[in-house]
Amino acid sequence: MTPARLAILGIAVSAGAVAAYLASGSDPAAPPPVQQAAPAIRTVEVLVSAVEIPLGGTVGAKELKWQTWPADGAGQGFITRQAQPTGVEDFTGSIARASMLPGEPVRREKLIKSDTTGVLSALLPAGSRAIAITIDNRGANTAGGFILPNDRVDVIRIYRDDAASKVQGTDVVVSETLLRNIRVLAIGQNIQERNGEKVVVGETATLELDPRQVETVTLAQRQGQLSLSLRSLRDISKTDEQIVKPEDVNLTIVRYGTSSQR
Incomplete structure (x- = not known):
């Protein structure tokens, strides 16, 4: 082999050695990321309705069940198995003061224990009275x-x-x-809408009143006729001043030959 070729071969070997040295001193490859396990969600067992419970319906053991619920999402009004393990037995026989959907958490204010009283008296808030007025079952009033x-x-x-x-x-x-703004408790003997029925059935409307209003309505029935005017759902929480316009309620009344506006 000629001296020139030997020189070229030596240079190539030297360059390869330098490259190998430099490669061995490079930073090591980054390790794959470590996947952290998701934190465990704390749960509690909450008392819920197993089926749809209508207003005024009697709640039995089959209508209630325990259901796993995120602990952070359990409100203060929820009934947990840890706090009340006999919850199903405790509320069996109660009357629903409001309708409940399947899977809805049971709240104490929605159920009332009533062993001797009727359904309607159990639905009445404290201090309220129920009075029935005569209505036209054809809907004329x-x-x-x-x-x-x-x-x-x-x-x-x-x-x-x-x-x-x-x-x-x-x-x-x-x-x-x-x-104004009086709640209807029942139409006839129906305390809830049934089977999608959208018409009045019965000859009486039972209203939720306070004791003073009961006296007013009782006297008014003796002196004339009472009619009911349905309010919009949007008006329930509003005051009468927000709803009634002065120009809408003007009425001319003649007393002893003198006219007055109301």
Whole structure:
């Protein structure tokens, strides 16, 4: 082999050795990322409705069950198995004060234990009274028959003004809104809508009133006729001043020959 070739071969070997040395001193490859396990979710067993429970329905053991629930999502009003292990037995025989959907957590305020009283008295809040007024089951004085239990209504009194009738020589009939935003407890003996029924069934409407309102309605029934005006769902939480416009309630009343606006 010639000296030139030997020189070239020596240079190549030297370059390879330098490259190998440099490669051996490079940083090691990064290790694959370590996958951390997701934190365990704390759970509790919450008492829920196993089936749909209607308003006024009697709750049995088959209507209730324990269901696993995230502990962070269990509200203060929830009934847990840890706090009340006999929850199913404790609430068996209760009456539902509000309708409940399947899987809905049971709250104490929605169920009431009633061994001796009737359903309607169990549904009444403390301090309230229930009174029934006569209605036309054809819907002539009940918003065309579309008032259902738990709707809100205004009670309108229609009566003959004797004083104005004497002055005018003819019957003068006056109407006035007696009560506003009153809850309907029942229509006839129905305390809830059944089978998608959308019409009034029965000849009475049972209203939730306070003791003073009971006296007012009882007297008004003796003096004239009562009608119910259905309120919008959007108006339930509003005050009457927000709903009634002055120009909508002006009424001319004639008493002893003198006109007045109401």
